[in-house]
Amino acid sequence: MKKYIWCLLILFVFRAMLVDAQIDKQKFACPEKRYRPIPLWFWNNVNINAQDLLFQFRRMIKEDGYGGCAVLPFGKNFRPEYLSDGYFDLYKTLLEEAQNLGAYVSLYDEFGFPSGSMGAHADGVPRFMNKYPNAIIKRLDKLEVIVSSKREKISVPKGKLMAVVAMDTLTKQRISLKEYINGDTLYWNVPEGKWKVMFFTCVKDGSPLVDYLDPESVKLFIKETHQAYYDRFATYFGNVIIQTFFDEPTLYRGNGRIWTDKFNEKFIKYYGESPELLYPALWYDIGPETESARNRLFGMRAILYAEGFMREIQKWAVSHGIYSTGHQDQEEVLNPVSLSGDLMLCGKYMDIPGIDKIGGNRPAERFYKVISSSAYNWDKNLVMSETFGAMGNLSVRELYHVAMEQYVKGINMLIPHAVWYDDKNVTFLPELSMRNKLYRDSLPDFNKFLSRLNYVLQRKGKHIADIAMIYPIETLQGEHFLDGALGFYRGGVEIPQTDYIQVSTLLTDTLGLDFTYLHPEVLASKCRSQKGRLFLDNKVNDEAFRVVIIPAMKTISLVNLKKLEEFCDKGGSLIFTTRLPQKSVEPGKDDEVKCIVNRLFSKQRKKGNVFFIESPHSEAFRQVMKTCCTTPDVLFPLGKELNYIHKQVNGKHLYYFANLKNVAMHSEIVLRGKILNPVLLNPHNGECTEAKCTYETSLNGSKITRIWLSLNVDESVFVMEE
Numbered sequence: 001m002k003k004y005i006w007c008l009l010i011l012f013v014f015r016a017m018l019v020d021a022q023i024d025k026q027k028f029a030c031p032e033k034r035y036r037p038i039p040l041w042f043w044n045n046v047n048i049n050a051q052d053l054l055f056q057f058r059r060m061i062k063e064d065g066y067g068g069c070a071v072l073p074f075g076k077n078f079r080p081e082y083l084s085d086g087y088f089d090l091y092k093t094l095l096e097e098a099q100n101l102g103a104y105v106s107l108y109d110e111f112g113f114p115s116g117s118m119g120a121h122a123d124g125v126p127r128f129m130n131k132y133p134n135a136i137i138k139r140l141d142k143l144e145v146i147v148s149s150k151r152e153k154i155s156v157p158k159g160k161l162m163a164v165v166a167m168d169t170l171t172k173q174r175i176s177l178k179e180y181i182n183g184d185t186l187y188w189n190v191p192e193g194k195w196k197v198m199f200f201t202c203v204k205d206g207s208p209l210v211d212y213l214d215p216e217s218v219k220l221f222i223k224e225t226h227q228a229y230y231d232r233f234a235t236y237f238g239n240v241i242i243q244t245f246f247d248e249p250t251l252y253r254g255n256g257r258i259w260t261d262k263f264n265e266k267f268i269k270y271y272g273e274s275p276e277l278l279y280p281a282l283w284y285d286i287g288p289e290t291e292s293a294r295n296r297l298f299g300m301r302a303i304l305y306a307e308g309f310m311r312e313i314q315k316w317a318v319s320h321g322i323y324s325t326g327h328q329d330q331e332e333v334l335n336p337v338s339l340s341g342d343l344m345l346c347g348k349y350m351d352i353p354g355i356d357k358i359g360g361n362r363p364a365e366r367f368y369k370v371i372s373s374s375a376y377n378w379d380k381n382l383v384m385s386e387t388f389g390a391m392g393n394l395s396v397r398e399l400y401h402v403a404m405e406q407y408v409k410g411i412n413m414l415i416p417h418a419v420w421y422d423d424k425n426v427t428f429l430p431e432l433s434m435r436n437k438l439y440r441d442s443l444p445d446f447n448k449f450l451s452r453l454n455y456v457l458q459r460k461g462k463h464i465a466d467i468a469m470i471y472p473i474e475t476l477q478g479e480h481f482l483d484g485a486l487g488f489y490r491g492g493v494e495i496p497q498t499d500y501i502q503v504s505t506l507l508t509d510t511l512g513l514d515f516t517y518l519h520p521e522v523l524a525s526k527c528r529s530q531k532g533r534l535f536l537d538n539k540v541n542d543e544a545f546r547v548v549i550i551p552a553m554k555t556i557s558l559v560n561l562k563k564l565e566e567f568c569d570k571g572g573s574l575i576f577t578t579r580l581p582q583k584s585v586e587p588g589k590d591d592e593v594k595c596i597v598n599r600l601f602s603k604q605r606k607k608g609n610v611f612f613i614e615s616p617h618s619e620a621f622r623q624v625m626k627t628c629c630t631t632p633d634v635l636f637p638l639g640k641e642l643n644y645i646h647k648q649v650n651g652k653h654l655y656y657f658a659n660l661k662n663v664a665m666h667s668e669i670v671l672r673g674k675i676l677n678p679v680l681l682n683p684h685n686g687e688c689t690e691a692k693c694t695y696e697t698s699l700n701g702s703k704i705t706r707i708w709l710s711l712n713v714d715e716s717v718f719v720m721e722e
Helices: 004-016 023-028 050-064 084-099 127-131 216-222 227-237 265-271 277-283 289-318 343-347 366-376 396-408 443-457 474-480 501-512 518-524 558-569 589-602 617-628
Strands: 039-043 068-074 103-106 136-146 151-155 158-170 174-176 185-189 193-203 243-246 323-327 352-357 382-389 412-421 467-469 515-518 525-528 533-536 547-550 573-577 609-613 643-647 652-658 665-672 678-681 688-690 693-699 704-711 716-721
Touching: 023 068, 023 443, 023 518, 023 688, 039 243, 050 068, 050 084, 050 412, 050 443, 068 084, 068 412, 084 103, 103 227, 103 382, 103 716, 127 216, 136 573, 158 227, 174 277, 193 277, 216 227, 216 277, 216 289, 227 243, 227 289, 243 289, 265 289, 277 289, 289 323, 289 474, 323 382, 343 366, 352 366, 366 501, 382 396, 382 688, 396 412, 396 443, 396 652, 412 467, 443 652, 467 501, 467 609, 501 515, 515 518, 515 589, 518 525, 518 558, 547 558, 558 589, 573 617, 609 617, 652 688, 652 704, 704 716
Parallel strands: 039 068, 039 412, 068 103, 103 243, 243 323, 323 352, 352 382, 382 412, 467 515, 467 547, 547 573, 573 609
Antiparallel strands: 136 193, 151 185, 158 174, 158 193, 525 533, 643 652, 652 716, 665 704, 678 688, 678 716, 693 704
16 A cells, blocks of 8 residues: 555656646747657667667667667567566666667657567467467457258357347347257247347457456456566656557457457446347347447447456556556547447547557548547546557648647647667667658757657646537447448448547538547536536546537437437537437437437527537538637638647646648737737747737627737747746
8 A cells, every 4th residue: 555655646746747838938948858759769680789779769769869769679589688688677777778868768668569468478379368268359250140940950150159039030138048048959830920049159269369348358468568577677767667558459350350258247237128139139120228328338338348458457557656548549540449349439548548640541640539539538638649659651741730730639748659679670660769861950850840740739737628529439339330341440321420530520621610629428427508608527638618519419318319419409509510410329219319310400499509510511600600709719811720729737837839820820810808918929949029919809799809910831839928
């Protein structure tokens, strides 16, 4: 207990260090080391030795301008062997030098990626699976038999039997057949109808990765990796080692059918009833209950994943005085159900929710708002992105462009990918060190630019936006099924009319409107309506929304739909897009959903605004928003819209604007409220200048501030209230 309290004290002190009371202009111009980016450092394909290690690390800190590193052991020929005494000796050498230089280390938890295998021994045998053969990934299999005779005798397949269900393919009637099993054989007298019998079994998949859905298995992985570092380097935790980093866990292993043999008992504990009769819905339409059944099954799996893997790592990190961060694989797929389960929910149990901006035509930028909104929903301050991996030798301008887009969309910790120990054998370009002539002259300035962004945007404060958008995970779960045509790596199933990302990019990239995704769990548990506002009640990030967008949704929680109706009745504005809800997450409540939707669009409505934009496009949203928000938070001249983020820190307003368009922007913008003594902070050069501004009262009586902004292409600026 004393050790636990001491670790919590270290973590509290370190977190307090990260946030100055006020933004200091001199510190902004030249931020302290703790705000510098911490890159991945691949120890790749060579015999690492202490002398070269120290030489490279010192250059990373003193010449490249980095703040530390996250060591990523990588490659078949890597020596000394991962987690061996020789490996830890080198790691200690690194920690000692980091302490001498005032630098930091992020504890990367794996050999290569994805997290969960501990890599392999020199003979190719996977470490974790070899030591814990029962703690690895399990898969749900389905065996089905079309029955025709009156008396059926069927052998029960191997594995943990989760359910055996007969379904009439015409009427959708389902019957549990477990009571008809004797030994390893099913005997069943078949009634009238067109029946098939389905066996659902949980089996070992053969993947060497830890069972992400089982906390006890994950604890074994933590013991062998994270705890191995702590046992040797406890004195460095919380002062040199500041966080742990996991990389690319996913649910698409096991052909997208990752399961756990404890699923049924955990479902019963959560819902109070057995899931056995619902199992056919994982593959088939089972009638009116289909969407509800899938929400409970896939929703339960998403909870087990978030609680089994992310939460266990977070618990360990907090108890050892450091943060937890990391990211999923394939975050940029519209339908996350067979990939991350529920991408927003994954961030609930991370100190620093994260994403991966990677090459290969994978547009993670469309999902930055999902990750930052996850942080806002569960009151986290930091948002991470591992960035530039496999994007090739980007131009310096592209480095800045990518970074600016991340920071205006809520990310405030960019982890560069990567520096390579052996820069002659780089697997994933770019190589981001002074040894690369492409970046030799520009890298220190770029890292100082990132440090300035971190210095300002990592401080605690609340995000401000007029608009909330419901994260449509309930619809995505309701229409997902296993073994879909897209294949497990691409999400399996393309959900018809899914538009939440289209609406997101339309708002931020075209109209210059910021927003926050609201997770259904958070809307149900942490939101309330009052005087035309929907309040997100967090200790720090207590947002207040004037407009709620319900993107294309077939299925919605009845509890939340009632909350949205209440918000409208109290003067708020609702915007539905593409298709209207008609199914309920709660079983048997579809008619109530349809009734509320009809009532919302009733002509007798006296309060609030309700709109349906059947085909989302910029002009439709522009006109609707004029009705919903007569004085918006930020207003740009038509055609001169910028990306931005607005926060309030220590009671003062703070804006970050970035020009990501292909033309310069020199114009006046309007900010709601009277922004006192605004100054412009330039993160590109560290300069501070007085803002040109005037104050007015709008036609509806609101105070506004007009500020002149002049930004060339790929330039950005802070507007700070003093």
